[in-house]
Amino acid sequence: MTTWTEIKLKIDSQAQEAISNILMDLGSSGASIHDPEEIKKIKQTNYLIWSGEDLKIEDSRQLLVTGYFSEDSDIEEIECELDDKIDKLLELGLLTSRPEITVEDIYEEDWQNTFEEHYEPIHISRYLQIVPAGKIHSKKVEKTSQSVILDPGLAFGTGQHPTTVLAMLGLEKVMRGGEKVIDVGSGSGVLSITAARLGAGQVTACDIDPQAVESTESNWELNQLDIPFQAFTNDLLHDVEDSFDIIVGNIVAEYVAQLIPQAKSLLKQEGYLIVSGVLNNLQEDVLAAVEENEFEILLELEMQDWVAYILKRKL
Structure with a gap:
């Protein structure tokens, strides 16, 4: 059974691309974004807004960005580097507060069961x-x-x-x-x-x-x-x-x-x-x-x- 380490950050939506890039740079095998409101809005709007029509989200709701690291990754080192990069994002104003971070080991089989x-x-x-x-x-x-x-x-x-x-x-x-x-x-x-x-x-x-x-x-x-x-x-x-x-x-x-x-x-x-x-x-x-x-x-x-x-x- 393959073990992965999941690093999950709770952030404001405007920082999702920056955080996703950071996780990938640190060796994540992908980065997922979990926003419960997105699925609802996709269904409500029939999925598509053509150019010229306006559907802009102005709120600052939070979402979860998750990185997945293989079992041979040095998680302690990754956490230290992640902390340094978050400091820089705070300095640049891309983050308004320090994200809530959770680190957890997961199994690939469990991921599949959750998806289904x-x-x-x-x-x-x-x-x-x-x-x-x-x-x-x-x-x-x-x-x-x-x-x-x-x-x-x-x-x-x-x-x-x-x-x-x-x-x-x-x-x-x-x-x-x-x-x-x-x-x-x-x-x-x-x-x-x-x-x-x-x-x-x-x-x-x-x-x-x-x-x-x-x-x-x-x-x-x-x-x-x-x-x-x-x-x-x-x-x-x-x-x-x-x-x-x-x-x-x-x-x-x-x-x-x-x-x-x-x-x-x-x-x-x-x-x-x-x-x-x-x-x-x-x-x-x-x-x-x-x-x-x-x-x-x-x-x-x-x-x-x-x-x-x-x-x-x-x-």
């Missing part, structure tokens, strides 16, 4: 839905040709976060069938599988974390997909030489800004770049990269504090 017990199918659009693997045979679940069956593995995402929803809807908006797609930062593989369900002819997935790649491959098999597929460990699109009809990346704003110039040379002339994971107060670098690399914004999608873009190269 507490998470229900999520309807993304009329036909597109995410179904937890443990619920697929439930009489309450209507399985469709666009059902994404998900067993997230430890820390790689349940598909509930607004950034994932926006990326999935972006794919649904542009796909017509037969496309060659690459999912950058695949995590649990939810976007790779979504592309396949929407008719992709070939799918590639990559992630910097080997365990995320394993999770993607496992979920691909779980969905019993039979189109050409490959997944591999990689840092964004470095050293990728193929060309694609669609490149999709649900990653944090810093890496979105790095992905855009890499995608330019790999995207087919009429292809689409879909990027998600950008907080609406951190768009400056991303928009600068869009302009510098001669992309145009076809559509801006917004949900709560998050923004996603469907981009196309300027002719």
Whole structure:
């Protein structure tokens, strides 16, 4: 039975990206954000706010950001480094108070049981839905040709976060069938599988974390997909030489800004770049990269504090 150490921080929502990045830099095999209000709001708003319509969250409610560290990690050293980085965030004003932190050992099997017990199918659009693997045979679940069956593995995402929803809807908006797609930062593989369900002819997935790649491959098999597929460990699109009809990346704003110039040379002339994971107060670098690399914004999608873009190269 695999043991992990879970470090959980209770923070104000505006600091979630900074804390997530810190946990990843310290060696976390992923970072999850638990906000009970998000799921309610996603359902209430039918998942999507188009550009120009306003749904801004002004309150300072707290949420939990969790990092997961393998059993060979030096947790004491990680806690010390985390404490130092929190001091810097307090100095910069990104945190208004010192977070409440809990450290706990968990078992991978327990994570799976919790996921199956507490998470229900999520309807993304009329036909597109995410179904937890443990619920697929439930009489309450209507399985469709666009059902994404998900067993997230430890820390790689349940598909509930607004950034994932926006990326999935972006794919649904542009796909017509037969496309060659690459999912950058695949995590649990939810976007790779979504592309396949929407008719992709070939799918590639990559992630910097080997365990995320394993999770993607496992979920691909779980969905019993039979189109050409490959997944591999990689840092964004470095050293990728193929060309694609669609490149999709649900990653944090810093890496979105790095992905855009890499995608330019790999995207087919009429292809689409879909990027998600950008907080609406951190768009400056991303928009600068869009302009510098001669992309145009076809559509801006917004949900709560998050923004996603469907981009196309300027002719």
